[in-house]
Amino acid sequence: MKALFATLCTALLGAPAMAAGPDTAALFEHQLPRLHSDDTLDMRQFAGQPLLVVNTASHCGFTGQFEGLEALHQQYKEQGLRVVGFPSDDFKQEAKSEAEAAEMCFVNYGVTFDMAAPVSVKGDSAHPIFKEITRQTGKQPRWNFYKYVIDRDGRVTEVFSSITGPESKRLKAAIEGVL
Helix, strand or coil, rough: HHHHHHHHHHHHHCCCCCCCCHHHHHHCCCCCCCCCCCCCCHHHHHHHHHHHHHECCCCCCCCCCHHHHHHHHHHHHHHEEEEEECCCCCCCCCCCCCCHHHHHHHCCCCCCCCCECCCCCCCCCCCHHHHHHHHHCCCCCCCCEEEEEEECCCEEHHHHECCCCCCCHHHHHHHHHHH
């Protein structure tokens, strides 16, 4: 029935319908500054696309995962996956300036996927995107480089902790499941 509804909406409206369930506005109705840029990261552009959302930090034992995240971005971008990084100092390991964080991401690791300016990802001060992720999963990030696989309807389908690297077969299977 759900598939029929989506097909009818696509045929009648020219766009797929968002499924009922998560508060998709909580994930997509945000505009954030891009990391060390005057440009804006408009999350509405990602509505209807599968996402891999990652909270990052520049000075963490897991910072080397930027390389693998970029590899995932390159591997799956043509199939529609969008990788979005959210630097955070919630665990006291982010760079002291956005310029330093940008150098770490863009120069040291060659990141080309979307990176927002630093936000809070846990607790009462968490950005609404992470509040919605936590509401859906019951799991706020416990450290840097938590990975959230989000389907086209804005539902978090899988959560991976910091110790699960981007090369993980389980992570890749979860990504392939939402493509």
